[in-house]
Amino acid sequence: MTESRDVILQLRDLKTYFALRQGVFQRVTGFVKAVDGINLDIYRGEVLGLVGESGCGKTTLGKSILQLIRPTAGEITYHGADGTDGAVDMCCLSDAEMVAYRKKLQIVFQDPHSSLNPAFTIFGSLQDPLKKYGVKSKKERRKIIGDLLEAVNLQRDYMDRYPHEFSGGQRQRIGIARALSVEPELIVCDEAVSALDVSIQAQVLQLLMDLKKKRNLTYIFITHDLSVTEYICDRIAVMYLGRIVELAHTEDLYEHRLHPYTQALLSSIPVADLDRKTKRIVLEGDVPSPINPPSGCPFHPRCRFAKDICSTEVPALRKVVTGGKEHHVSCHLVDDTVTAA
Numbered sequence: 001m002t003e004s005r006d007v008i009l010q011l012r013d014l015k016t017y018f019a020l021r022q023g024v025f026q027r028v029t030g031f032v033k034a035v036d037g038i039n040l041d042i043y044r045g046e047v048l049g050l051v052g053e054s055g056c057g058k059t060t061l062g063k064s065i066l067q068l069i070r071p072t073a074g075e076i077t078y079h080g081a082d083g084t085d086g087a088v089d090m091c092c093l094s095d096a097e098m099v100a101y102r103k104k105l106q107i108v109f110q111d112p113h114s115s116l117n118p119a120f121t122i123f124g125s126l127q128d129p130l131k132k133y134g135v136k137s138k139k140e141r142r143k144i145i146g147d148l149l150e151a152v153n154l155q156r157d158y159m160d161r162y163p164h165e166f167s168g169g170q171r172q173r174i175g176i177a178r179a180l181s182v183e184p185e186l187i188v189c190d191e192a193v194s195a196l197d198v199s200i201q202a203q204v205l206q207l208l209m210d211l212k213k214k215r216n217l218t219y220i221f222i223t224h225d226l227s228v229t230e231y232i233c234d235r236i237a238v239m240y241l242g243r244i245v246e247l248a249h250t251e252d253l254y255e256h257r258l259h260p261y262t263q264a265l266l267s268s269i270p271v272a273d274l275d276r277k278t279k280r281i282v283l284e285g286d287v288p289s290p291i292n293p294p295s296g297c298p299f300h301p302r303c304r305f306a307k308d309i310c311s312t313e314v315p316a317l318r319k320v321v322t323g324g325k326e327h328h329v330s331c332h333l334v335d336d337t338v339t340a341a
Ligand SMILES: Nc1ncnc2c1ncn2[C@@H]1O[C@H](COP(=O)(O)OP(=O)(O)OP(=O)(O)O)[C@@H](O)[C@H]1O
Pocket: 018, 032, 033, 034, 052, 053, 054, 055, 056, 057, 058, 059, 060, 061, 224, 290
């Protein structure tokens, strides 16, 4: 069963390694394998959640997609809207060639303090991308920025204020307005609401969802907070040590958690509903180092069900069907209980 939807990005065997250097001559002594062989199709108009413990490579994957960090190997093919722009492997583009594609792909970071320059007014910070993409008249730039601020439910005249004059939630809205200023098709939201308190979080999430509908956006939503992903994501990819270990439609993932790592992650969500599968699975130990990942399945040293094969053979990300939909999992122990595709 293959899904025939409009793909915006195709990741093929994507790897991003950071070189470890030591000594006077800064010799390379090893690599941090932050992203280690990711295959993923991202569909136009979807919200794809990216979850996993700290250090599993979520931010590195997000930055690699935007080419803010150049991947070590693999392909990221961008498909233009309606096929008009053709398909291009962004990993092969020079920095100059990448400029046109950066406009289509934007990122919103967790920390709204660090993403706005304290010395500039909001107009000063937001006008740079507009200038870069050819809006020459200052009057026109002021109009666009005023419209953007209104789009994120802020007042137009806030553009003449400085970042310290805003609350965290307002600054995050300004960060979203800046990402929108170049009319992107896809936005990577990297822990975009994690620093906000719960009521403000809900407002900013609602804003993101409204903007998605109005502007036909695609989101990659990176988060630690699995109670948020359940409500806003169409699909969820679970990452462990630089790889995707499970990928499924949201309801399917919550209903049929196949990978032992996903089972542990989802069991840690605090829930009020006692009918749900609330038995908490506590993971032993920390995430192993991505410098020397364990052999075979990278999760096997922490897995409750590990067998001999798990320490010797790397499990492939296999397609199975749960609830009538595609579900991908990389685990030797998932077999006859689910319908093979
Ligand atoms: N510039 C860098 N140089 C060397 N190692 C790096 C660099 N950036 C990230 N790493 C390493 O790559 C791995 C993945 O980091 P990354 O920030 O992508 O994780 P993450 O899943 O986003 O974590 P968190 O949830 O804490 O934000 C970590 O082991 C980290 O130490």
